[in-house]
Amino acid sequence: MIQKQARVLIVEDDEDDFIIASDCLDDLADYAFSIDWVSTPDEALALLKENRHDICLLDYQLGALTGLTVLEKATNIQCRIPIIMLTGQSDDLLDKAALDAGAVDFVVKTEFDSPRFARSIRYALSRQEIEKERLERINLETKSRSKDRFLAHLSHELRTPLTSILGYTELLLESNKAKAANPELNIILNNGKHLLSLLNDVLDLSKIAAKKLELNPIAIKFEDFLIDIHTLLKVAAADKGITLELTCSSPVPQEVYQDPTRLRQVLINLVHNAIKFTSEGFVRLNVAAKIEYNQCQLMFEVVDTGTGIPAQKLQNIFQPFEQVEDMVSRKETGAGLGLAISSELAKAMGGGISVTSEPGKGSCFTLQIAENNANSEHYSMLTFTASALAKSGEALPSLAGKILVVDDIADIRELIGHIVSSFGLSVVYAENGLQAIDAIAAENNNSQPFAAVLIDIHMPLMDGREAVVNMRKRGFLMPIIALTAATMKGEKEKLQSLGFNAVVPKPVNKALLHRELSKLLAKADPEKSLLSPPSQTSGPGSVRRVLLVEDDIDAAELTKLLLESLGCEVEVAHSGQACGQVIALNSAWDIALLDQNLPDTSGLKLATLIHKTATVGEIILVSGESIEQSTLDANGISRSLLKPINKHMLASII
Known part of the structure; x- marks a missing residue:
């Protein structure tokens, strides 16, 4: 029998009573006790304050002080250890006083070798185990909430400067101010978008880790689905001078039941990685199906003739933030999140991803997922190479x-x-x-x-x-x-x-x-093809008046420029208080564009205040994180925009 481990503090000034209590504890076969012994109240309180023990046996009479005094002081120092009071003789008033002071039980010393003593010890330890589990659960929930708040804050803090980087770059590219610098501006724009995609990957991975990932499977025509992926990626392969092949090595279902968005995400990641690390030769996506015990498994093999992966690196490539090449010397970009996300998505789809590779010769990534359509009557060989791909490319x-x-x-x-x-x-x-x-x-x-x-x-x-x-x-x-x-x-x-x-x-x-x-x-x-829509309050050609509340100076100036380029009249406030001052002077606006994170309030709370003090056609929230529509509705907000904001997004609301 496996014994449970428990640490006991015995506070007893009589050595004989300590030895008897220790021997009786050793007789409890289902526990292995580690015992600490002190004989004074001060020593007891010093150890109780540390909360390192699972249970405490406290003698009532400790020289000039009583155990009741120790109990009261233990409560004041937030001791969480169950304490059993030990008494020399039964006394109802003393027993009641001990329980009132915080003891979980009381035991007469003559009962050390009785079933009552053993039952009291087991009860106190069980109570402590339950309390530990409760505290651990609270700590985990608190950490999870703290992590969610941190990620939300991080998302907002990163998206705000990205708004300025991407927005001003697009403005310069659209203007005649910096024609000579257009190549450099395009580099800034592309790298800014790449940074935004990495941020989205980090947040995607955090959702997977928090087990908030949901799949939405639907019926998919398998051949058309695969041809779409080939069509999307063959240009990237052609740009590198390699061919992208699509083959089928066994009969597969004509129709599969999967989440098309998530399956596409995984396959695009695997194929794009293969293209990225292949400079000559080919990349091949082969599909097959395997049926065992009336259960179908879809197999996707992504084979390339690229650089290959060293054996010592294979076990780490599905870990977040891992890249095959050294961070300093590697040639290809990426945070190493794609394979980690793909691996977790594959697990969610009832399968996984494996890899074999040989440096200098290439790699083969195999995606295997469960498929509910196991009716072999509707299986067939797909003929991408001969006909379907030719049609897609003609x-x-x-x-x-x-x-x-x-x-x-x-x-x-x-x-x-x-x-x-x-x-x-x-x-x-x-x-x-x-x-x-x-x-x-x-x-x-x-x-x-x-x-x-x-x-x-x-x-x-x-x-x-x-x-x-x-x-x-x-x-x-x-x-x-x-x-x-x-x-x-x-x-x-x-x-x-x-x-x-x-x-x-x-x-x-x-x-x-x-x-x-x-x-x-x-x-x-x-x-x-387009008739004039019914006239609106702000009809075609009229100036839309926009109240913009944004605490970041650069982001506010950029958003104002973009809105003015769309023909809007814009008033800017950098806080909730400043917004109130603007509304006091003019309470009628077509649109109020509110940042969620303001120095003195939130966009959600500010929206409620605006509804009470102003007339606004539409209130829109700007945030670094996605917000449920039900939350927006509860605060009178029609919709939200996710940072970074660009001109196209603003044009869609004007």
Whole structure:
């Protein structure tokens, strides 16, 4: 039997009683006791203050003082050790006084060898174990909350200067002030965006560590999904003079049930890493399926002919912040988070990532995930090399016009934008239905309105269904195409009844999207593709009055410049108090743009105050962290913008 370890403090001025108590403790077979013995109150209080023991046996009579005095002083010094009072004889009044003073129990010394003594010891130790577990749980929860607060603060503190870096760089690139320095400005812009992506990786990893990661699996047409990834990455491979191959080595499900965003994130990371570390030869993504005991496992092998990885480095590459090459001498950028995040995502999908490599010859990363679709009747060999890839790469007739792509997932926005751009169309992006409506309204008086809108169905703030109804009510008549993973019977008819002109399923097939756009753009009358929306309080051409509350001087000045470049009249306040002074002079504003972290208040609290003292068309929160819409709604805030802010984001709200 495994004995529990326990440390006991015996406070007893009679050595014989100490020896008897020690012997009786040794008779408790389920515990192994480590015993400390002191004989004076001062010695006892000094040890009790340290809270190092699991239990204390305290004699009532200690020379001139009593154990009750020690109990009272122990309470004052915040002693958390269970104390059992030892008495020479039974005394009800003494026993009650001991319990009132904080003792957990009392034992008559003549009962040392009785079951009552053993029961009292076990009870006190069990109570201490429960208390320790409670304190440990509180400490862990406190540390977790502190970590979350720290990450939120860190995110805000990093995003604020990034706003200035990226914003001023974009302003200079758009102006004629520094044409000669455009190459250098582009380097600053690209590296600033890279820094922002690293920050997002750190926050993503923290969510995984906090077990806040959620998967949203849907049915995916497997071949189209893989072709999309190949289309997205083959340009990067071609830029390095290598080929990107896509192969299939065994029958696989025609349709898989996975989270497309997370699976795409992992595969893009693995393939992009392979391209990054390969200077000649090829990178190959091979897919296969393995069925054991009616359970299907999808296998993805990413093989390259690159630099390879030394054997001693293989065990560490999936650890956060680990890179194969030395931090000083390595040629490629990155914080070493991609593989760590990919590994955790793979585990969440019921699998993992393994690697084999030989320096100088290349590497093979294998992603294995669980697949619920194990019906072998719907398995087939995918023919990327012979036909599908050829179709994805063949030239399609060029199209003309400007397209609005709306999707809340950045990877999907970029992928669809890349596909649309390859058709010869220009692309503007929005992250939800509200931004899409604002973007269309902003283009109302332009010479080149949107020729068509591609919009996702499932998005926060305003989804595709709400957006298309709203657009048609406002008189926007350009073709609107729904992008959806829902391909159930009758879904297309439901969407068309709402106002969509066409439905393209996800993953998006390039040829199908081109065909739908070609058909709709040919029918559309360019001069009537966008009708004027109903007049608003601040109609086209009117000046929007914006109250900007931002404590960072540089960020405030940049945001003001960007807003003024969009035709706004801007008043700046650097604190909640200053905001109150501005409102006292003028209480009517079209938009209030509030920073979340202010020196004297928060943006959430300030929004509540503004609603009481001013008339504002819309209050928008600017933050370094994502905030739940329910929290925004509770404070009368319509939406939030995540730092760093750029001109496109501001244009979407003006």
